Amino acid sequence: MPKIKVHKIVAIAVLIATAAWVITGEFSSVGSAADEAEAARAAAPEQEQAPLRTVAVVKPPRLQHSRAIRISGHTDADKRAILGTRAAGVVEELPVRQGSQVKRGDVIAKLQAEGKEAAVETARQLLSQREAEGKAAQRLAERGSMPALQLDNAMSALASARSQLEMAQADLDRNILRAPFDGVIDKVDVELGSSVQVGATVATLLNLDPILARGEVSERDLRYVKPGDKADVRLVNGQEVEGEVRYISRDATSATRTFRVEVAIPNEDRSVPAGMTAEITLRADPVDSTVLPRSVVSLSRDGDLGVRAVDADDKVVFYPIDLVDDTPRGLVLGGIPADVRIIVAGQELISEGDAVNPVEADQETINKLIGEATGGTL
Structure with missing residues:
Protein backbone atom coordinates (compact mmCIF):
# COMPACT_ATOMS: atom_id res chain seq x y z
CA MET A 1 0.00 0.00 0.00
CA PRO A 2 1.50 3.37 -1.02
CA LYS A 3 2.40 5.84 1.74
CA ILE A 4 0.45 9.24 1.85
CA LYS A 5 2.74 12.24 1.60
CA VAL A 6 2.91 14.79 4.41
CA HIS A 7 2.05 17.89 2.35
CA LYS A 8 -1.19 16.30 1.17
CA ILE A 9 -2.21 15.65 4.76
CA VAL A 10 -1.52 19.33 5.63
CA ALA A 11 -3.59 20.59 2.69
CA ILE A 12 -6.53 18.38 3.65
CA ALA A 13 -6.40 19.71 7.22
CA VAL A 14 -6.41 23.33 6.13
CA LEU A 15 -9.38 22.69 3.84
CA ILE A 16 -11.36 21.05 6.64
CA ALA A 17 -10.62 23.95 9.03
CA THR A 18 -11.68 26.59 6.51
CA ALA A 19 -14.94 24.80 5.77
CA ALA A 20 -15.72 24.58 9.47
CA TRP A 21 -15.10 28.38 9.93
CA VAL A 22 -17.39 29.25 7.02
CA ILE A 23 -20.13 27.00 8.33
CA THR A 24 -20.09 28.66 11.76
CA GLY A 25 -20.69 32.17 10.20
CA GLU A 26 -18.09 33.91 12.33
CA PHE A 27 -16.76 35.77 9.27
CA SER A 28 -19.84 38.06 9.35
CA SER A 29 -18.55 39.71 12.47
CA VAL A 30 -16.25 41.88 10.38
CA GLY A 31 -19.14 43.80 8.75
CA SER A 32 -21.21 43.67 11.88
CA ALA A 33 -18.45 45.32 13.82
CA ALA A 34 -18.36 48.20 11.33
CA ASP A 35 -22.14 48.60 11.52
CA GLU A 36 -22.04 48.54 15.29
CA ALA A 37 -19.33 51.23 15.30
CA GLU A 38 -21.39 53.49 13.01
CA ALA A 39 -24.48 52.99 15.13
CA ALA A 40 -22.48 53.82 18.22
CA ARG A 41 -21.29 57.08 16.70
CA ALA A 42 -24.85 57.99 15.65
CA ALA A 43 -26.12 57.25 19.14
CA ALA A 44 -23.39 59.27 20.82
CA PRO A 45 -24.62 62.22 22.90
CA GLU A 46 -25.02 65.49 21.07
CA GLN A 47 -22.39 67.17 23.20
CA GLU A 48 -19.79 64.74 21.92
CA GLN A 49 -20.38 65.76 18.23
CA ALA A 50 -18.38 68.52 16.51
CA PRO A 51 -19.36 71.98 17.86
CA LEU A 52 -21.39 74.40 15.69
CA SER A 66 -30.99 105.03 -7.47
CA ARG A 67 -30.18 102.07 -9.67
CA ALA A 68 -27.02 102.69 -11.72
CA ILE A 69 -26.85 101.37 -15.28
CA ARG A 70 -23.43 101.96 -16.83
CA ILE A 71 -22.97 101.93 -20.58
CA SER A 72 -20.24 103.05 -22.97
CA GLY A 73 -20.90 105.76 -25.51
CA HIS A 74 -19.71 108.99 -27.06
CA THR A 75 -20.70 112.63 -27.28
CA ASP A 76 -22.39 114.07 -30.35
CA ALA A 77 -23.78 117.40 -31.52
CA ASP A 78 -27.44 118.08 -30.95
CA LYS A 79 -27.69 119.33 -34.55
CA ARG A 80 -25.28 118.90 -37.42
CA ALA A 81 -25.69 120.40 -40.89
CA ILE A 82 -23.45 120.22 -43.94
CA LEU A 83 -24.24 123.44 -45.80
CA GLY A 84 -24.10 123.34 -49.60
CA THR A 85 -24.66 125.84 -52.39
CA ARG A 86 -27.98 126.06 -54.21
CA ALA A 87 -26.48 127.71 -57.29
CA ALA A 88 -23.24 127.70 -59.25
CA GLY A 89 -20.95 130.68 -59.14
CA VAL A 90 -17.93 132.36 -57.59
CA VAL A 91 -17.66 132.95 -53.83
CA GLU A 92 -17.87 136.70 -53.38
CA GLU A 93 -18.26 136.89 -49.59
CA LEU A 94 -17.19 134.42 -46.89
CA PRO A 95 -17.79 136.13 -43.53
CA VAL A 96 -17.22 133.02 -41.40
CA ARG A 97 -14.26 130.85 -40.52
CA GLN A 98 -13.71 127.75 -38.42
CA GLY A 99 -14.93 128.33 -34.86
CA SER A 100 -17.21 131.25 -35.75
CA GLN A 101 -20.37 131.53 -33.68
CA VAL A 102 -23.42 132.18 -35.85
CA LYS A 103 -27.10 132.81 -35.30
CA ARG A 104 -29.95 131.49 -37.36
CA GLY A 105 -30.19 133.50 -40.59
CA ASP A 106 -26.59 134.77 -40.55
CA VAL A 107 -24.84 134.78 -43.93
CA ILE A 108 -22.37 131.93 -44.33
CA ALA A 109 -21.35 132.62 -47.93
CA LYS A 110 -22.48 134.74 -50.86
CA LEU A 111 -21.90 134.12 -54.58
CA GLN A 112 -21.51 136.78 -57.24
CA ALA A 113 -24.90 137.94 -58.52
CA GLU A 114 -23.93 137.90 -62.22
CA GLY A 115 -26.93 139.91 -63.43
CA LYS A 116 -29.48 138.43 -61.05
CA GLU A 117 -29.88 141.69 -59.16
CA ALA A 118 -30.67 143.45 -62.45
CA ALA A 119 -33.29 140.80 -63.20
CA VAL A 120 -34.89 141.48 -59.83
CA GLU A 121 -34.94 145.22 -60.46
CA THR A 122 -36.46 144.73 -63.92
CA ALA A 123 -39.17 142.49 -62.51
CA ARG A 124 -39.87 145.04 -59.78
CA GLN A 125 -40.32 147.86 -62.34
CA LEU A 126 -42.60 145.68 -64.45
CA LEU A 127 -44.69 144.94 -61.39
CA SER A 128 -45.04 148.64 -60.64
CA GLN A 129 -46.21 149.25 -64.20
CA ARG A 130 -48.72 146.39 -64.08
CA GLU A 131 -50.06 147.64 -60.76
CA ALA A 132 -50.67 151.09 -62.22
CA GLU A 133 -52.36 149.59 -65.28
CA GLY A 134 -54.51 147.38 -63.07
CA LYS A 135 -55.72 150.34 -60.97
CA ALA A 136 -56.56 152.32 -64.09
CA ALA A 137 -58.43 149.38 -65.55
CA GLN A 138 -60.47 149.00 -62.37
CA ARG A 139 -61.50 152.68 -62.39
CA LEU A 140 -62.56 152.48 -66.05
CA ALA A 141 -64.46 149.30 -65.43
CA GLU A 142 -66.31 150.84 -62.49
CA ARG A 143 -67.46 153.72 -64.74
CA GLY A 144 -68.42 151.26 -67.45
CA SER A 145 -65.82 152.57 -69.90
CA MET A 146 -63.92 149.23 -70.16
CA PRO A 147 -65.22 145.77 -70.95
CA ALA A 148 -64.87 143.15 -68.24
CA LEU A 149 -62.60 141.08 -70.50
CA GLN A 150 -59.99 143.84 -70.70
CA LEU A 151 -60.08 144.19 -66.90
CA ASP A 152 -59.40 140.45 -66.56
CA ASN A 153 -56.45 140.77 -68.92
CA ALA A 154 -55.02 143.62 -66.85
CA MET A 155 -55.39 141.63 -63.62
CA SER A 156 -53.76 138.60 -65.23
CA ALA A 157 -50.80 140.70 -66.37
CA LEU A 158 -50.46 142.05 -62.83
CA ALA A 159 -50.39 138.52 -61.37
CA SER A 160 -47.80 137.46 -63.93
CA ALA A 161 -45.57 140.41 -63.01
CA ARG A 162 -45.74 139.48 -59.34
CA SER A 163 -44.76 135.90 -60.19
CA GLN A 164 -41.79 137.09 -62.26
CA LEU A 165 -40.53 139.23 -59.39
CA GLU A 166 -40.80 136.34 -56.94
CA MET A 167 -38.92 134.04 -59.29
CA ALA A 168 -36.17 136.60 -59.88
CA GLN A 169 -35.84 137.22 -56.14
CA ALA A 170 -35.70 133.47 -55.41
CA ASP A 171 -32.99 133.05 -58.03
CA LEU A 172 -30.96 135.83 -56.39
CA ASP A 173 -31.50 134.36 -52.91
CA ARG A 174 -29.94 131.08 -54.06
CA ASN A 175 -26.63 132.95 -54.20
CA ILE A 176 -26.77 133.56 -50.44
CA LEU A 177 -26.16 130.70 -47.97
CA ARG A 178 -27.56 131.30 -44.47
CA ALA A 179 -27.29 129.42 -41.15
CA PRO A 180 -30.38 127.25 -40.50
CA PHE A 181 -29.86 127.32 -36.70
CA ASP A 182 -27.61 128.77 -34.00
CA GLY A 183 -24.26 127.03 -33.74
CA VAL A 184 -20.56 127.02 -34.40
CA ILE A 185 -18.80 126.64 -37.75
CA ASP A 186 -16.75 123.48 -37.39
CA LYS A 187 -15.32 123.34 -40.92
CA VAL A 188 -15.09 125.60 -43.99
CA ASP A 189 -14.57 123.82 -47.31
CA VAL A 190 -14.25 126.77 -49.75
CA GLU A 191 -12.10 129.85 -50.13
CA LEU A 192 -12.98 133.38 -51.10
CA GLY A 193 -13.04 133.69 -54.90
CA SER A 194 -13.28 129.95 -55.56
CA SER A 195 -15.74 128.64 -58.12
CA VAL A 196 -18.39 126.22 -56.90
CA GLN A 197 -21.05 124.07 -58.49
CA VAL A 198 -24.60 123.44 -57.35
CA GLY A 199 -24.58 121.36 -54.17
CA ALA A 200 -20.92 121.97 -53.35
CA THR A 201 -20.12 121.74 -49.61
CA VAL A 202 -19.35 125.14 -48.12
CA ALA A 203 -19.24 124.59 -44.34
CA THR A 204 -20.23 122.27 -41.48
CA LEU A 205 -22.41 123.77 -38.75
CA LEU A 206 -22.77 122.22 -35.28
CA ASN A 207 -25.12 123.00 -32.42
CA LEU A 208 -23.31 121.95 -29.22
CA ASP A 209 -25.78 123.28 -26.66
CA PRO A 210 -27.07 120.95 -25.48
CA ILE A 211 -24.58 118.27 -26.42
CA LEU A 212 -25.69 114.66 -26.52
CA ALA A 213 -24.15 111.57 -24.95
CA ARG A 214 -25.23 108.57 -27.02
CA GLY A 215 -25.05 104.95 -25.92
CA GLU A 216 -26.99 101.72 -26.05
CA VAL A 217 -28.73 100.02 -23.13
CA SER A 218 -29.35 96.27 -22.96
CA GLU A 219 -32.82 94.80 -23.29
CA ARG A 220 -32.54 93.54 -19.70
CA ASP A 221 -32.03 97.07 -18.31
CA LEU A 222 -34.46 98.83 -20.64
CA ARG A 223 -37.34 98.56 -18.17
CA TYR A 224 -35.45 100.63 -15.59
CA VAL A 225 -34.84 103.65 -17.86
CA LYS A 226 -37.28 106.32 -19.03
CA PRO A 227 -37.06 109.83 -20.53
CA GLY A 228 -36.46 112.47 -17.89
CA ASP A 229 -34.19 110.30 -15.70
CA LYS A 230 -30.92 111.84 -14.54
CA ALA A 231 -27.64 110.59 -15.93
CA ASP A 232 -23.97 111.10 -15.05
CA VAL A 233 -21.46 111.27 -17.89
CA ARG A 234 -17.73 110.79 -17.39
CA LEU A 235 -15.59 111.78 -20.36
CA VAL A 236 -12.35 110.10 -21.31
CA ASN A 237 -10.43 113.21 -20.20
CA GLY A 238 -11.83 112.86 -16.67
CA GLN A 239 -14.44 115.61 -16.95
CA GLU A 240 -17.74 114.75 -15.30
CA VAL A 241 -21.06 116.31 -16.32
CA GLU A 242 -24.71 115.68 -15.57
CA GLY A 243 -27.56 115.41 -18.04
CA GLU A 244 -31.04 114.07 -18.59
CA VAL A 245 -32.30 111.17 -20.67
CA ARG A 246 -33.98 112.78 -23.69
CA TYR A 247 -34.78 109.85 -25.91
CA ILE A 248 -34.85 106.04 -25.80
CA SER A 249 -35.20 104.17 -29.07
CA ARG A 250 -38.05 101.68 -29.32
CA ASP A 251 -36.30 99.69 -32.04
CA ALA A 252 -33.42 97.44 -30.99
CA THR A 253 -30.19 97.21 -32.94
CA SER A 254 -30.49 93.90 -34.78
CA ALA A 255 -26.88 92.81 -34.20
CA THR A 256 -26.69 93.48 -30.44
CA ARG A 257 -30.34 93.68 -29.30
CA THR A 258 -29.61 96.94 -27.53
CA PHE A 259 -31.55 100.20 -27.56
CA ARG A 260 -30.12 103.64 -28.39
CA VAL A 261 -30.24 106.19 -25.56
CA GLU A 262 -29.62 109.95 -25.83
CA VAL A 263 -28.65 112.06 -22.81
CA ALA A 264 -28.89 115.85 -23.21
CA ILE A 265 -26.14 117.77 -21.36
CA PRO A 266 -26.16 121.57 -20.92
CA ASN A 267 -23.08 122.95 -22.68
CA GLU A 268 -23.37 126.72 -22.82
CA ASP A 269 -19.61 127.25 -22.71
CA ARG A 270 -19.13 124.48 -25.30
CA SER A 271 -16.47 122.87 -23.13
CA VAL A 272 -17.68 119.40 -24.10
CA PRO A 273 -16.77 118.57 -27.71
CA ALA A 274 -18.54 116.16 -30.01
CA GLY A 275 -17.12 112.71 -30.70
CA MET A 276 -15.46 112.11 -27.30
CA THR A 277 -15.61 108.69 -25.63
CA ALA A 278 -17.81 108.71 -22.54
CA GLU A 279 -19.05 106.43 -19.77
CA ILE A 280 -22.75 107.03 -19.20
CA THR A 281 -24.34 106.15 -15.86
CA LEU A 282 -28.13 106.12 -16.09
CA ARG A 283 -29.90 106.79 -12.79
CA ALA A 284 -33.24 105.01 -12.46
CA ASP A 285 -35.83 105.50 -9.71
CA PRO A 286 -34.53 104.83 -6.16
Whole structure:
Protein backbone atom coordinates (compact mmCIF):
# COMPACT_ATOMS: atom_id res chain seq x y z
CA MET A 1 0.00 0.00 0.00
CA PRO A 2 1.50 3.37 -1.02
CA LYS A 3 2.40 5.84 1.74
CA ILE A 4 0.45 9.24 1.85
CA LYS A 5 2.74 12.24 1.60
CA VAL A 6 2.91 14.79 4.41
CA HIS A 7 2.05 17.89 2.35
CA LYS A 8 -1.19 16.30 1.17
CA ILE A 9 -2.21 15.65 4.76
CA VAL A 10 -1.52 19.33 5.63
CA ALA A 11 -3.59 20.59 2.69
CA ILE A 12 -6.53 18.38 3.65
CA ALA A 13 -6.40 19.71 7.22
CA VAL A 14 -6.41 23.33 6.13
CA LEU A 15 -9.38 22.69 3.84
CA ILE A 16 -11.36 21.05 6.64
CA ALA A 17 -10.62 23.95 9.03
CA THR A 18 -11.68 26.59 6.51
CA ALA A 19 -14.94 24.80 5.77
CA ALA A 20 -15.72 24.58 9.47
CA TRP A 21 -15.10 28.38 9.93
CA VAL A 22 -17.39 29.25 7.02
CA ILE A 23 -20.13 27.00 8.33
CA THR A 24 -20.09 28.66 11.76
CA GLY A 25 -20.69 32.17 10.20
CA GLU A 26 -18.09 33.91 12.33
CA PHE A 27 -16.76 35.77 9.27
CA SER A 28 -19.84 38.06 9.35
CA SER A 29 -18.55 39.71 12.47
CA VAL A 30 -16.25 41.88 10.38
CA GLY A 31 -19.14 43.80 8.75
CA SER A 32 -21.21 43.67 11.88
CA ALA A 33 -18.45 45.32 13.82
CA ALA A 34 -18.36 48.20 11.33
CA ASP A 35 -22.14 48.60 11.52
CA GLU A 36 -22.04 48.54 15.29
CA ALA A 37 -19.33 51.23 15.30
CA GLU A 38 -21.39 53.49 13.01
CA ALA A 39 -24.48 52.99 15.13
CA ALA A 40 -22.48 53.82 18.22
CA ARG A 41 -21.29 57.08 16.70
CA ALA A 42 -24.85 57.99 15.65
CA ALA A 43 -26.12 57.25 19.14
CA ALA A 44 -23.39 59.27 20.82
CA PRO A 45 -24.62 62.22 22.90
CA GLU A 46 -25.02 65.49 21.07
CA GLN A 47 -22.39 67.17 23.20
CA GLU A 48 -19.79 64.74 21.92
CA GLN A 49 -20.38 65.76 18.23
CA ALA A 50 -18.38 68.52 16.51
CA PRO A 51 -19.36 71.98 17.86
CA LEU A 52 -21.39 74.40 15.69
CA ARG A 53 -19.38 76.79 13.53
CA THR A 54 -19.45 80.37 14.78
CA VAL A 55 -20.17 83.11 12.23
CA ALA A 56 -20.27 86.90 12.57
CA VAL A 57 -23.53 88.55 11.52
CA VAL A 58 -24.81 92.12 11.13
CA LYS A 59 -28.12 93.81 10.37
CA PRO A 60 -27.18 96.30 7.65
CA PRO A 61 -29.02 99.62 7.39
CA ARG A 62 -31.61 100.20 4.66
CA LEU A 63 -31.47 103.11 2.24
CA GLN A 64 -33.10 104.39 -0.93
CA HIS A 65 -30.59 104.35 -3.77
CA SER A 66 -30.99 105.03 -7.47
CA ARG A 67 -30.18 102.07 -9.67
CA ALA A 68 -27.02 102.69 -11.72
CA ILE A 69 -26.85 101.37 -15.28
CA ARG A 70 -23.43 101.96 -16.83
CA ILE A 71 -22.97 101.93 -20.58
CA SER A 72 -20.24 103.05 -22.97
CA GLY A 73 -20.90 105.76 -25.51
CA HIS A 74 -19.71 108.99 -27.06
CA THR A 75 -20.70 112.63 -27.28
CA ASP A 76 -22.39 114.07 -30.35
CA ALA A 77 -23.78 117.40 -31.52
CA ASP A 78 -27.44 118.08 -30.95
CA LYS A 79 -27.69 119.33 -34.55
CA ARG A 80 -25.28 118.90 -37.42
CA ALA A 81 -25.69 120.40 -40.89
CA ILE A 82 -23.45 120.22 -43.94
CA LEU A 83 -24.24 123.44 -45.80
CA GLY A 84 -24.10 123.34 -49.60
CA THR A 85 -24.66 125.84 -52.39
CA ARG A 86 -27.98 126.06 -54.21
CA ALA A 87 -26.48 127.71 -57.29
CA ALA A 88 -23.24 127.70 -59.25
CA GLY A 89 -20.95 130.68 -59.14
CA VAL A 90 -17.93 132.36 -57.59
CA VAL A 91 -17.66 132.95 -53.83
CA GLU A 92 -17.87 136.70 -53.38
CA GLU A 93 -18.26 136.89 -49.59
CA LEU A 94 -17.19 134.42 -46.89
CA PRO A 95 -17.79 136.13 -43.53
CA VAL A 96 -17.22 133.02 -41.40
CA ARG A 97 -14.26 130.85 -40.52
CA GLN A 98 -13.71 127.75 -38.42
CA GLY A 99 -14.93 128.33 -34.86
CA SER A 100 -17.21 131.25 -35.75
CA GLN A 101 -20.37 131.53 -33.68
CA VAL A 102 -23.42 132.18 -35.85
CA LYS A 103 -27.10 132.81 -35.30
CA ARG A 104 -29.95 131.49 -37.36
CA GLY A 105 -30.19 133.50 -40.59
CA ASP A 106 -26.59 134.77 -40.55
CA VAL A 107 -24.84 134.78 -43.93
CA ILE A 108 -22.37 131.93 -44.33
CA ALA A 109 -21.35 132.62 -47.93
CA LYS A 110 -22.48 134.74 -50.86
CA LEU A 111 -21.90 134.12 -54.58
CA GLN A 112 -21.51 136.78 -57.24
CA ALA A 113 -24.90 137.94 -58.52
CA GLU A 114 -23.93 137.90 -62.22
CA GLY A 115 -26.93 139.91 -63.43
CA LYS A 116 -29.48 138.43 -61.05
CA GLU A 117 -29.88 141.69 -59.16
CA ALA A 118 -30.67 143.45 -62.45
CA ALA A 119 -33.29 140.80 -63.20
CA VAL A 120 -34.89 141.48 -59.83
CA GLU A 121 -34.94 145.22 -60.46
CA THR A 122 -36.46 144.73 -63.92
CA ALA A 123 -39.17 142.49 -62.51
CA ARG A 124 -39.87 145.04 -59.78
CA GLN A 125 -40.32 147.86 -62.34
CA LEU A 126 -42.60 145.68 -64.45
CA LEU A 127 -44.69 144.94 -61.39
CA SER A 128 -45.04 148.64 -60.64
CA GLN A 129 -46.21 149.25 -64.20
CA ARG A 130 -48.72 146.39 -64.08
CA GLU A 131 -50.06 147.64 -60.76
CA ALA A 132 -50.67 151.09 -62.22
CA GLU A 133 -52.36 149.59 -65.28
CA GLY A 134 -54.51 147.38 -63.07
CA LYS A 135 -55.72 150.34 -60.97
CA ALA A 136 -56.56 152.32 -64.09
CA ALA A 137 -58.43 149.38 -65.55
CA GLN A 138 -60.47 149.00 -62.37
CA ARG A 139 -61.50 152.68 -62.39
CA LEU A 140 -62.56 152.48 -66.05
CA ALA A 141 -64.46 149.30 -65.43
CA GLU A 142 -66.31 150.84 -62.49
CA ARG A 143 -67.46 153.72 -64.74
CA GLY A 144 -68.42 151.26 -67.45
CA SER A 145 -65.82 152.57 -69.90
CA MET A 146 -63.92 149.23 -70.16
CA PRO A 147 -65.22 145.77 -70.95
CA ALA A 148 -64.87 143.15 -68.24
CA LEU A 149 -62.60 141.08 -70.50
CA GLN A 150 -59.99 143.84 -70.70
CA LEU A 151 -60.08 144.19 -66.90
CA ASP A 152 -59.40 140.45 -66.56
CA ASN A 153 -56.45 140.77 -68.92
CA ALA A 154 -55.02 143.62 -66.85
CA MET A 155 -55.39 141.63 -63.62
CA SER A 156 -53.76 138.60 -65.23
CA ALA A 157 -50.80 140.70 -66.37
CA LEU A 158 -50.46 142.05 -62.83
CA ALA A 159 -50.39 138.52 -61.37
CA SER A 160 -47.80 137.46 -63.93
CA ALA A 161 -45.57 140.41 -63.01
CA ARG A 162 -45.74 139.48 -59.34
CA SER A 163 -44.76 135.90 -60.19
CA GLN A 164 -41.79 137.09 -62.26
CA LEU A 165 -40.53 139.23 -59.39
CA GLU A 166 -40.80 136.34 -56.94
CA MET A 167 -38.92 134.04 -59.29
CA ALA A 168 -36.17 136.60 -59.88
CA GLN A 169 -35.84 137.22 -56.14
CA ALA A 170 -35.70 133.47 -55.41
CA ASP A 171 -32.99 133.05 -58.03
CA LEU A 172 -30.96 135.83 -56.39
CA ASP A 173 -31.50 134.36 -52.91
CA ARG A 174 -29.94 131.08 -54.06
CA ASN A 175 -26.63 132.95 -54.20
CA ILE A 176 -26.77 133.56 -50.44
CA LEU A 177 -26.16 130.70 -47.97
CA ARG A 178 -27.56 131.30 -44.47
CA ALA A 179 -27.29 129.42 -41.15
CA PRO A 180 -30.38 127.25 -40.50
CA PHE A 181 -29.86 127.32 -36.70
CA ASP A 182 -27.61 128.77 -34.00
CA GLY A 183 -24.26 127.03 -33.74
CA VAL A 184 -20.56 127.02 -34.40
CA ILE A 185 -18.80 126.64 -37.75
CA ASP A 186 -16.75 123.48 -37.39
CA LYS A 187 -15.32 123.34 -40.92
CA VAL A 188 -15.09 125.60 -43.99
CA ASP A 189 -14.57 123.82 -47.31
CA VAL A 190 -14.25 126.77 -49.75
CA GLU A 191 -12.10 129.85 -50.13
CA LEU A 192 -12.98 133.38 -51.10
CA GLY A 193 -13.04 133.69 -54.90
CA SER A 194 -13.28 129.95 -55.56
CA SER A 195 -15.74 128.64 -58.12
CA VAL A 196 -18.39 126.22 -56.90
CA GLN A 197 -21.05 124.07 -58.49
CA VAL A 198 -24.60 123.44 -57.35
CA GLY A 199 -24.58 121.36 -54.17
CA ALA A 200 -20.92 121.97 -53.35
CA THR A 201 -20.12 121.74 -49.61
CA VAL A 202 -19.35 125.14 -48.12
CA ALA A 203 -19.24 124.59 -44.34
CA THR A 204 -20.23 122.27 -41.48
CA LEU A 205 -22.41 123.77 -38.75
CA LEU A 206 -22.77 122.22 -35.28
CA ASN A 207 -25.12 123.00 -32.42
CA LEU A 208 -23.31 121.95 -29.22
CA ASP A 209 -25.78 123.28 -26.66
CA PRO A 210 -27.07 120.95 -25.48
CA ILE A 211 -24.58 118.27 -26.42
CA LEU A 212 -25.69 114.66 -26.52
CA ALA A 213 -24.15 111.57 -24.95
CA ARG A 214 -25.23 108.57 -27.02
CA GLY A 215 -25.05 104.95 -25.92
CA GLU A 216 -26.99 101.72 -26.05
CA VAL A 217 -28.73 100.02 -23.13
CA SER A 218 -29.35 96.27 -22.96
CA GLU A 219 -32.82 94.80 -23.29
CA ARG A 220 -32.54 93.54 -19.70
CA ASP A 221 -32.03 97.07 -18.31
CA LEU A 222 -34.46 98.83 -20.64
CA ARG A 223 -37.34 98.56 -18.17
CA TYR A 224 -35.45 100.63 -15.59
CA VAL A 225 -34.84 103.65 -17.86
CA LYS A 226 -37.28 106.32 -19.03
CA PRO A 227 -37.06 109.83 -20.53
CA GLY A 228 -36.46 112.47 -17.89
CA ASP A 229 -34.19 110.30 -15.70
CA LYS A 230 -30.92 111.84 -14.54
CA ALA A 231 -27.64 110.59 -15.93
CA ASP A 232 -23.97 111.10 -15.05
CA VAL A 233 -21.46 111.27 -17.89
CA ARG A 234 -17.73 110.79 -17.39
CA LEU A 235 -15.59 111.78 -20.36
CA VAL A 236 -12.35 110.10 -21.31
CA ASN A 237 -10.43 113.21 -20.20
CA GLY A 238 -11.83 112.86 -16.67
CA GLN A 239 -14.44 115.61 -16.95
CA GLU A 240 -17.74 114.75 -15.30
CA VAL A 241 -21.06 116.31 -16.32
CA GLU A 242 -24.71 115.68 -15.57
CA GLY A 243 -27.56 115.41 -18.04
CA GLU A 244 -31.04 114.07 -18.59
CA VAL A 245 -32.30 111.17 -20.67
CA ARG A 246 -33.98 112.78 -23.69
CA TYR A 247 -34.78 109.85 -25.91
CA ILE A 248 -34.85 106.04 -25.80
CA SER A 249 -35.20 104.17 -29.07
CA ARG A 250 -38.05 101.68 -29.32
CA ASP A 251 -36.30 99.69 -32.04
CA ALA A 252 -33.42 97.44 -30.99
CA THR A 253 -30.19 97.21 -32.94
CA SER A 254 -30.49 93.90 -34.78
CA ALA A 255 -26.88 92.81 -34.20
CA THR A 256 -26.69 93.48 -30.44
CA ARG A 257 -30.34 93.68 -29.30
CA THR A 258 -29.61 96.94 -27.53
CA PHE A 259 -31.55 100.20 -27.56
CA ARG A 260 -30.12 103.64 -28.39
CA VAL A 261 -30.24 106.19 -25.56
CA GLU A 262 -29.62 109.95 -25.83
CA VAL A 263 -28.65 112.06 -22.81
CA ALA A 264 -28.89 115.85 -23.21
CA ILE A 265 -26.14 117.77 -21.36
CA PRO A 266 -26.16 121.57 -20.92
CA ASN A 267 -23.08 122.95 -22.68
CA GLU A 268 -23.37 126.72 -22.82
CA ASP A 269 -19.61 127.25 -22.71
CA ARG A 270 -19.13 124.48 -25.30
CA SER A 271 -16.47 122.87 -23.13
CA VAL A 272 -17.68 119.40 -24.10
CA PRO A 273 -16.77 118.57 -27.71
CA ALA A 274 -18.54 116.16 -30.01
CA GLY A 275 -17.12 112.71 -30.70
CA MET A 276 -15.46 112.11 -27.30
CA THR A 277 -15.61 108.69 -25.63
CA ALA A 278 -17.81 108.71 -22.54
CA GLU A 279 -19.05 106.43 -19.77
CA ILE A 280 -22.75 107.03 -19.20
CA THR A 281 -24.34 106.15 -15.86
CA LEU A 282 -28.13 106.12 -16.09
CA ARG A 283 -29.90 106.79 -12.79
CA ALA A 284 -33.24 105.01 -12.46
CA ASP A 285 -35.83 105.50 -9.71
CA PRO A 286 -34.53 104.83 -6.16
CA VAL A 287 -35.12 101.34 -4.74
CA ASP A 288 -34.91 99.89 -1.23
CA SER A 289 -31.38 98.56 -0.83
CA THR A 290 -28.43 98.14 1.51
CA VAL A 291 -24.67 98.70 1.30
CA LEU A 292 -22.39 95.72 1.90
CA PRO A 293 -18.68 95.07 1.28
CA ARG A 294 -17.69 93.00 -1.74
CA SER A 295 -16.20 90.29 0.48
CA VAL A 296 -19.66 89.35 1.75
CA VAL A 297 -20.89 88.25 -1.69
CA SER A 298 -20.51 84.53 -2.45
CA LEU A 299 -21.86 81.82 -4.76
CA SER A 300 -24.63 79.35 -4.01
CA ARG A 301 -24.54 75.65 -4.87
CA ASP A 302 -26.20 76.51 -8.19
CA GLY A 303 -23.67 79.22 -8.96
CA ASP A 304 -25.96 82.18 -8.21
CA LEU A 305 -24.43 85.36 -6.84
CA GLY A 306 -25.78 86.37 -3.45
CA VAL A 307 -25.23 86.63 0.29
CA ARG A 308 -25.60 84.11 3.10
CA ALA A 309 -27.66 84.94 6.17
CA VAL A 310 -29.03 83.32 9.31
CA ASP A 311 -32.74 82.70 9.79
CA ALA A 312 -34.74 82.59 13.02
CA ASP A 313 -33.66 78.97 13.64
CA ASP A 314 -29.95 79.87 13.29
CA LYS A 315 -29.68 78.02 10.01
CA VAL A 316 -27.89 79.29 6.95
CA VAL A 317 -30.05 80.66 4.11
CA PHE A 318 -28.99 82.12 0.78
CA TYR A 319 -30.44 85.27 -0.84
CA PRO A 320 -29.74 86.01 -4.52
CA ILE A 321 -28.92 89.69 -4.90
CA ASP A 322 -29.88 92.43 -7.31
CA LEU A 323 -26.86 94.66 -7.95
CA VAL A 324 -28.21 98.20 -7.76
CA ASP A 325 -24.86 100.03 -7.86
CA ASP A 326 -21.14 99.46 -7.44
CA THR A 327 -19.63 102.37 -5.52
CA PRO A 328 -16.27 103.01 -3.82
CA ARG A 329 -18.14 102.61 -0.52
CA GLY A 330 -19.25 99.07 -1.37
CA LEU A 331 -21.93 97.20 -3.28
CA VAL A 332 -25.45 98.59 -3.16
CA LEU A 333 -27.65 95.50 -3.20
CA GLY A 334 -31.36 94.94 -3.60
CA GLY A 335 -33.45 91.83 -3.07
CA ILE A 336 -32.40 91.35 0.57
CA PRO A 337 -35.32 91.19 3.05
CA ALA A 338 -35.47 93.72 5.86
CA ASP A 339 -34.15 92.82 9.32
CA VAL A 340 -32.16 89.87 7.98
CA ARG A 341 -28.88 88.93 9.67
CA ILE A 342 -26.15 88.91 7.04
CA ILE A 343 -23.10 86.71 7.63
CA VAL A 344 -20.00 88.88 7.23
CA ALA A 345 -17.36 86.45 8.48
CA GLY A 346 -17.16 82.68 7.91
CA GLN A 347 -19.67 82.56 5.04
CA GLU A 348 -17.29 80.63 2.78
CA LEU A 349 -16.98 77.71 5.24
CA ILE A 350 -20.69 76.86 5.44
CA SER A 351 -23.52 75.85 3.14
CA GLU A 352 -27.25 76.46 2.98
CA GLY A 353 -29.14 74.56 5.66
CA ASP A 354 -26.19 74.30 8.07
CA ALA A 355 -26.85 75.09 11.71
CA VAL A 356 -24.46 77.75 13.00
CA ASN A 357 -23.72 79.79 16.08
CA PRO A 358 -24.34 83.43 15.02
CA VAL A 359 -22.72 86.25 16.99
CA GLU A 360 -22.91 89.97 16.39
CA ALA A 361 -19.82 91.22 14.57
CA ASP A 362 -17.56 93.32 16.75
CA GLN A 363 -16.79 96.93 15.88
CA GLU A 364 -13.32 96.07 14.60
CA THR A 365 -14.76 93.60 12.09
CA ILE A 366 -17.37 96.10 11.00
CA ASN A 367 -14.80 98.83 10.49
CA LYS A 368 -12.61 96.47 8.50
CA LEU A 369 -15.46 95.34 6.28
CA ILE A 370 -17.27 98.60 5.75
CA GLY A 371 -14.52 101.18 6.20
CA GLU A 372 -15.81 104.49 4.98
CA ALA A 373 -19.13 103.10 3.74
CA THR A 374 -21.12 104.40 6.68
CA GLY A 375 -18.53 106.10 8.85
CA GLY A 376 -17.43 102.84 10.43
CA THR A 377 -20.83 101.71 11.74
CA LEU A 378 -23.67 99.63 10.42
